[in-house]
Amino acid sequence: MSKVERKVRLIQGNEAIAAGAVYAGAGFYAGYPITPSSEIMNDAARLMPRVGGIFVQMEDEIGSIAAVVGASLGGAKAFTATSGPGFSLMQENLGVAVMGEVPCVLINVQRSGPSTGLATKPGQADIMQVRWGRHGDQTIIALCPGSVPECFLLTVKAFNLSEKFRVPVVLVTDEVIAHARQNFAIPEPGEIPLVERKSPAGPPEKYRPFDAEEDGVAPLAAYGGEYVFHISSSMHGPDGYSNNNPDNAIWRIKQLHEKIEMHRDEIVMTNTYDTDDMDVLLVACGATTGASRAAALEARRNGIRAGVLHLVTIWPFPDREVKELAGRVKKVVVPEMNYAGQVAGEVQKVIGPDTELTRVNKYNGQIITPRDILEVL
Amino acid sequence: MLQKTGEKYLKEGVLPHMWCSGCGIGVMLGALLRSFEELGYAKNEVVVVTGIGCTGKADDYLVTNALHTTHGRALAFATGIKAVRPELKIVALMGDGDSVTIGGNHFIHAARRNIDVTAIVNNNFNYGMTGGQASGTTPGGKLSSTTLYGNPEDDFDISALACTAGANYVARTTIAHGWEMQQLIKEALTKKGFSLVEVLSPCPTNYGKRNKMGEPLDMLRWLRKNCVPSDAYAKLGEAEKEGSFIIGKLCERDKPDFNTRYAEIQEKAMSV
Amino acid sequence: MRDKKETKNGITEVVLAGSGGQGLISSGIMLGEAAILEDKNVMQSASYGIAQRGGLSIAEVIISDSEILFQHVESPDIVLTLTEESVKLYEPLAEKGVPVFYDTMLAEKRTGDNFYGYPFTEMAGVLGHSGMANVIALGAMAVRSGMIKAESLEEVLRERFAGETLEMNIKALYKGVGLVSG
Ligand SMILES: Cc1ncc(C[n+]2csc(CCOP(=O)(O)OP(=O)(O)O)c2C)c(N)n1
Ligand code: SF4
Numbered sequence: 070m071s072k073v074e075r076k077v078r079l080i081q082g083n084e085a086i087a088a089g090a091v092y093a094g095a096g097f098y099a100g101y102p103i104t105p106s107s108e109i110m111n112d113a114a115r116l117m118p119r120v121g122g123i124f125v126q127m128e129d130e131i132g133s134i135a136a137v138v139g140a141s142l143g144g145a146k147a148f149t150a151t152s153g154p155g156f157s158l159m160q161e162n163l164g165v166a167v168m169g170e171v172p173c174v175l176i177n178v179q180r181s182g183p184s185t186g187l188a189t190k191p192g193q194a195d196i197m198q199v200r201w202g203r204h205g206d207q208t209i210i211a212l213c214p215g216s217v218p219e220c221f222l223l224t225v226k227a228f229n230l231s232e233k234f235r236v237p238v239v240l241v242t243d244e245v246i247a248h249a250r251q252n253f254a255i256p257e258p259g260e261i262p263l264v265e266r267k268s269p270a271g272p273p274e275k276y277r278p279f280d281a282e283e284d285g286v287a288p289l290a291a292y293g294g295e296y297v298f299h300i301s302s303s304m305h306g307p308d309g310y311s312n313n314n315p316d317n318a319i320w321r322i323k324q325l326h327e328k329i330e331m332h333r334d335e336i337v338m339t340n341t342y343d344t345d346d347m348d349v350l351l352v353a354c355g356a357t358t359g360a361s362r363a364a365a366l367e368a369r370r371n372g373i374r375a376g377v378l379h380l381v382t383i384w385p386f387p388d389r390e391v392k393e394l395a396g397r398v399k400k401v402v403v404p405e406m407n408y409a410g411q412v413a414g415e416v417q418k419v420i421g422p423d424t425e426l427t428r429v430n431k432y433n434g435q436i437i438t439p440r441d442i443l444e445v446l
Numbered sequence: 447m448l449q450k451t452g453e454k455y456l457k458e459g460v461l462p463h464m465w466c467s468g469c470g471i472g473v474m475l476g477a478l479l480r481s482f483e484e485l486g487y488a489k490n491e492v493v494v495v496t497g498i499g500c501t502g503k504a505d506d507y508l509v510t511n512a513l514h515t516t517h518g519r520a521l522a523f524a525t526g527i528k529a530v531r532p533e534l535k536i537v538a539l540m541g542d543g544d545s546v547t548i549g550g551n552h553f554i555h556a557a558r559r560n561i562d563v564t565a566i567v568n569n570n571f572n573y574g575m576t577g578g579q580a581s582g583t584t585p586g587g588k589l590s591s592t593t594l595y596g597n598p599e600d601d602f603d604i605s606a607l608a609c610t611a612g613a614n615y616v617a618r619t620t621i622a623h624g625w626e627m628q629q630l631i632k633e634a635l636t637k638k639g640f641s642l643v644e645v646l647s648p649c650p651t652n653y654g655k656r657n658k659m660g661e662p663l664d665m666l667r668w669l670r671k672n673c674v675p676s677d678a679y680a681k682l683g684e685a686e687k688e689g690s691f692i693i694g695k696l697c698e699r700d701k702p703d704f705n706t707r708y709a710e711i712q713e714k715a716m717s718v
Numbered sequence: 719m720r721d722k723k724e725t726k727n728g729i730t731e732v733v734l735a736g737s738g739g740q741g742l743i744s745s746g747i748m749l750g751e752a753a754i755l756e757d758k759n760v761m762q763s764a765s766y767g768i769a770q771r772g773g774l775s776i777a778e779v780i781i782s783d784s785e786i787l788f789q790h791v792e793s794p795d796i797v798l799t800l801t802e803e804s805v806k807l808y809e810p811l812a813e814k815g816v817p818v819f820y821d822t823m824l825a826e827k828r829t830g831d832n833f834y835g836y837p838f839t840e841m842a843g844v845l846g847h848s849g850m851a852n853v854i855a856l857g858a859m860a861v862r863s864g865m866i867k868a869e870s871l872e873e874v875l876r877e878r879f880a881g882e883t884l885e886m887n888i889k890a891l892y893k894g895v896g897l898v899s900g
Contacts, residue, residue, distance in 0.1 A: 075754075075755075077754050078751070078754070079747055079750045079751050079754060079760055079762060096530065097526065097529065097530055099525075099526060099529075115715075118708070118711050118712040118714075118715035118716070119712075119715045119716055119718075121712060121716075123529045123530060123708060125525065125526075125529055125559075125704075127522065127525075127555070128522075128551050128552060128555040129551060131519060131522065131552075132519065132522035132525070132551070132552050132555070133522075135515065135516075135519045135522035135523045135525075135526065135552075136522050136523065136525045136526030136529070137526060138523060138526065139495075139513065139522070139523040139524060139525065139526025139527040139528075139529075140526035140527065140529055140530045141526075142513060142526075142527060143526065143527045143529075143530035143531040143534075144530065144531070145530040147526070147530075161516055162515075162516055162519060162522075165515060165516060165523075169513075245763070245789050246789070248763060248764060249761060249762065249763040249789045250747065250750065250760070250761070250762040250763065251759075251760065251761055251762075251786070252750070252754045252758075252759055252760045291531075292493050292511050292527060292531055292534060293490065293491065293493075293511075293531045293533065293534050294490065295490060296490070297489050297490045297509065297510065297511050298511060299505065299511070299512045299513075299514070300512070300513050300514070301505070301512075301513075301514040302498075302514055302515055302516055303514055309512075310457075310506055311503075311506050311514075356789065359786075359787040359788045359789055360787075360788050360789075362787045362788075363787040363788040366787070436789065436790065438788065438790070438792070439787075439788055439792070440792070
């Protein structure tokens with residue numbers, strides 16, 4: 070019997086991310102190994118040279134994200150992956166990508182902390198670090214897959230959003246989904262549309278890398294072409310040169326925020342399950358999405374009408390979606406693998422301090438189970 | 447023949463520059479731009495990557511491509527650009543704090559990786575921008591705003607570090623040796639693989655002032671007096687070597703650079 | 719067992735337990751791939767469920783006709799244990815009707831219903847390589863539980879191996895099948 074060609078395969082979350090990056094057209098990876106994200110790096114090392122791309126194992130995570138930003142400005146779709154400690158090290162230069170409006174994708178596979186913590190165990194305690202980990206005024210797009218297939222699909226999406234809006238995008242996963250394997254058929258080339266960054270079209274001597282067009286996004290040239298340009302981590306004018314004028318700073322900071330706010334509805338994605346007739350709403354992201362959905366189904370068997378809101382985008386936070394659904398129920402439950410309730414805090418902000426919120430928090434390095442959630446329903 | 451001025455790489459209307467009188471950074475930048483011109487580089491085939499510090503401000507005066515990054519990380523950004531754009535000339539302009547103190551890890555690994563980037567380090571023996579604190583190149587016993595009673599630590603030999611780490615080309619020069627500096631920079635720019643030109647440079651405002659060389663010309667004279675070309679240096683006794691700097695080309699090799707080697711990797715990977 | 723199955727709506731939860739290096743994860747992947755050939759949904763993961771001690775290594779596989787939501791096994795339907803430690807951990811399930819397979823060379827003999835002890839490792843050695851113990855076990859378990867067809871496992875073996883190794887593995891698989899059906 071000959072070997073069968075088949076599309077559906079058992080694929081690991083981390084593998085799906087690397088495959089998604091290749092599908093999206095990534096041509097550069099720089100990274101530093103760390104559990105539980107290392108499989109992404111290993112796959113990138115194997116796949117990048119095969120597609121004519123480049124893989125560099127850098128000396129640390131600070132250098133990794135720096136090289137990614139450099140490669141992106143050279144015209145490549147670039148990405149890196151890390152976990153907890155490495156994500157902390159990447160913050161300063163992730164800020165360069167924000168300030169310089171450099172498209173790139175950073176995958177943070179969350180593990181238990183603080184510090185080295187339970188290095189191989191899952192956690193969901195970086196939600197706030199993703200949003201606020203860098204100094205200074207800025208905003209970020211972050212997506213959070215709830216299954217292995219979503220690891221692939223949201224990686225492609227992350228590249229697309231990053232190229233479209235000229236921003237870094239963080240894909241926030243966790244050890245559970247990173248290491249789980251599920252059946253998945255990698256889409257054929259062309260099945261998912263890919264987005265390429267806007268290139269400048271006018272005369273080279275007129276090109277200014279921060280002249281935003283109507284959609285809030287400025288075209289980005291690549292080093293080496295006919296457009297010569299400056300990108301700066303310092304406060305800069307539309308031409309990319311340092312500018313200390315207070316009015317310029319106002320323009321700049323607003324521009325960084327407004328281009329995301331302008332496209333909010335395109336960026337914010339959620340999934341809902343059984344929310345039409347629900348009395349109880351579960352709000353979940355990442356690995357806890359599966360547990361929440363399983364718990365909700367079980368609850369329905371026991372006569373409790375539960376529904377689930379999966380936050381596919383976690384930043385910008387899906388505030389309107391949460392508010393709309395929470396307004397229809399008697400009880401809102403937020404299960405998450407951290408102590409402080411980082412997602413719950415955001416939900417509370419949206420529904421107001423007087424509406425009661427039930428939190429399910431687990432921070433022992435173990436996954437939240439449907440049973441953990443059923444206990445509070 | 448007309449003398450090359452390098453002016454065509456300078457942004458119009460930005461002079462006078464921000465550096466103190468007697469500072470070496472402008473002189474070093476001039477040598478770099480003249481080198482560009484002599485080598486016939488087009489503005490769009492050069493990317494100047496800077497870190498943070500007085501030296502790191504240099505990109506503001508240039509009309510080549512530029513990337514102004516974070517303190518210590520210029521070489522890591524440069525690595526990413528070079529990896530995907532092998533045809534470009536990438537120059538990382540850094541201070542001694544940038545290159546070998548906060549950024550020491552990237553420095554040795556860029557040299558080891560032999561990435562085809564030219565690092566130009568303005569070594570003024572201290573952190574100029576933040577007010578003259580000690581850096582990894584402040585000599586033992588010397589004064590700075592954080593070594594008020596003398597530096598209890600010894601300094602790095604930047605050139606020796608690069609050479610040991612695997613650079614293809616290493617040279618040291620000073621602001622007081624304008625012509626030689628330019629020749630060495632040109633050699634470094636045209637050398638494939640990681641190259642370094644360490645430029646010893648006065649910071650009269652901070653390092654000079656605290657170490658009895660506060661007048662703009664004092665540090666220049668000190669550099670002239672204590673720098674010895676490599677051939678002459680070899681003949682010095684141990685006592686004379688102490689406190690003097692060896693200048694000139696210090697190390698040269700022809701190992702294939704990262705991009706050349708990675709192209710072979712791609713070929714292998716595509717054939718399996 | 720029957721009742722349990724019905725309430726689980728076509729879901730089979732499999733646990734493969736032993737120690738690191740026994741190839742449990744790759745066995746789990748093979749089982750999962752075989753189920754995919756039968757158009758099932760599969761979730762495979764390493765376990766963080768019951769207390770993790772010493773060198774205990776657990777691979778979990780969930781096979782289902784419908785979408786699998788939760789990543790981990792909650793109530794196993796069939797278990798393979800390849801060390802004394804792992805038999806101890808899972809033997810209480812046998813009393814509840816869950817088939818517990820174990821290697822009689824690696825663990826003490828168990829009596830009572832639902833224990834399936836065979837010298838998998840020794841049998842694999844006789845066939846040519848002790849590393850095929852899991853393949854024999856998978857063959858036996860597939861038949862006992864009806865979760866997948868032996869032919870699907872065979873197909874997965876054909877995808878992974880070639881030549882003599884393939885022949886040996888196929889023999890091992892049907893040796894396992896014979897243990898239970900024979
Ligand atoms: C991460 C970080 N730490 C500290 C600083 C503050 N800082 C700015 S420039 C500088 C020192 C610059 O010294 P050097 O690199 O030698 O350059 P010079 O100013 O002497 O040219 C420091 C410490 C910073 N910008 N970033
Ligand atoms: S402080 Fe020192 S390094 Fe900075 S501009 Fe003045 S002289 Fe130059």
